[in-house]
Amino acid sequence: MGMNVAVAQGSLRIGMVAGFTGPVAGLVQESAEGARMYFDAVNAQGGIRGQNIELVTQDDKYDNATAAAHARSLASQGVLALMLSRGTGPTEAMLPVLKENRLPLIAPATGAISLREPVQPFVFNLRASYQEEAERAVKHLVGIGVKRITIVQVNDPFGTDAGKGAIKGLDELKLRALSNLRYDRNKPNLAPTMQAIAKAGIEAVVLIGPGYAVAEGVNALRAAGSTAHVATLSNNASHEFVKSLGENARGIIVTQLFPYERSTSNPLVREALGLAKAAGRTELTPAQLEGFTAAKLVVEALRRAGKDIDRAALLRALEGPRLDLGGLQIGYNEKDHKGLEFTDVSIIGPDGKFWR
Template identity: 80%
Template sequence: MDGAFAQGGLRIGMVAGFTGPVASLVRESAEGAKLYFDSVNAQGGIKGQNIELVTQDDKYDPATAVAEAKSLASQGVLALMLSRGIGPTEALLPVLKENRLPLIAPAVGDINLYEPAQPYVYLLRASYQREAQRAVRHLAGIGVKRISIVQVNDPFGNDASKGAIKGLDDMKLRAMSRLRFDRNKPELGPVMQAIAKAGIEALVMIGPGYAVVEGINALRAAGSTAHVATLSNNASADFVKSLGKDARGVIVTQLFPYERSTASPLVREALGLAKSAGRDELTPAQLEGFAAAKLVVEALRRAGKDVSRESLVKALDGARFDLGGLQVHYTDKDHSGLEFTDVSIVGPDGKFWR
């Protein structure tokens, strides 16, 4: 079924790892999306129809992601949003094509989704490579020269590390070492001891949160005070909590404006709605979910009287969207979204500071 539901609802699906290694980020992004959808529904929805976010747990597994996406497609969801992880997201591509189902704002920065443009994928965040470049540029900007890359040995790590290397090239530097670890068995203790002995000034650590936590704890236990930068996949409250006393000073790349900056119209709106809902603050992942929901809503508003998957795709292609100071423009050959990147540093209070 392709179109609006008979019961008058606009259903948007979210297939992501609500359990597994990225669960905290997935939950936070879903909370941010629901915050905006709820506010739109409270004002009458879209053309009198409420938006419903239907979530399914893919357990961060590609095969499960495919099965859950097919199930939602058969139920007539208008679009998917906020998938997470290269494997699960790339596994969805045939399902999207078969069902002419748009995927909006996946929380993935894999370069294969950017070049060439995937016809049913509308990206919002910058690529992994771009944010890794930003991390290196920050480190070089504070005078660091002896930089090593420690990456998970999988498509995510391989992709992002290319950006780190490009960033080093741009700054006329080279990696002192490029070390890889297994996602399932990081075993980073010996690696960090060697890095401490080598006098490395900074690490770019690319990997899942649990592995990066293990690595940072081992680095500090080895006596190293090297700067550590990691990517936005670790911009969650749970990541900081897991680091304990070693969280302070960790650099984390960010792909949206500072979640406490009222100078940003997007953040100002999100914080206002959060406070109305009884929340005092937002996390970076919640802000990403909020921005993604704004994009979905703007596309729904432009999709015509009888919203369908086809009309939603037409509304996205060739359109310009203002998400609150963030401008997004898609064409039929470019679905890459934003180029915004920044860095934050975990402060003594366990919050992300910029």
């Protein structure tokens, strides 16, 4: 996993540059599994006009310079598009490569506003923005009767971006956070912060950051004796995150950006579950469903790109009529590459699964 793989002659090559090792490895691996599951199913039915789709992966170790270098390497190898990059920094580092090679990036797994406004002509977002999901989180908390809310965010572009959404959500409800605290990404040291929050009688904490930092914060909050609600964002919707919380996982609120992965009434989820069961899997994770949905978007664009598929044809197809992903409609034009606005919340149950 994460190394460049050989591809068959004449195949339709799609690249994925993401942190297969490092702090987001669990999410990256799960999303790649979901994408491969759909590509394999399409290939088993004859591919796209007889051509198989090949997912070519590179491990950027969640490092900006490495992400740019791998994107440039894949571009030189003739991939038609990139997909499912993970993280704001690594994705932003790829932007010059996309422009130089007129290479589309489809469904980056980041909700950064910088990839939406102003429109990035070669980036086609699928998921909602960080601000939209943080806004959804605080509105859920207020909806269950919580008013004493503190925002604790990582001191980086992701934390700043998402924090603005949380503040916006409270503003719309005519409320204010009791405090808006920041911590260092590399050395969170959240125990003193959480002890102070526990003493202040805070009812809920919106905890924004990478999984290892959020887990440290939750465990410190519980160790300080607080039973406050904790809400975090979809970047932590993985089994790895749940495991890191141990006995403190139950009740943690995690925003979600795709339909409920166990909802058989949803056409997209029903299709994904059917393929998962055929492959011997009993369930899907949120990240696997995101990868599956991203792969559907890639395939629908490839099908519309015409007989002789190249990057230019794929770009035209993406900015053409709306695409149906199975209960989810998505459309792009030269002025709007924002993607979906779907947001939801889940709660980690006693079984360690995300329930809605």
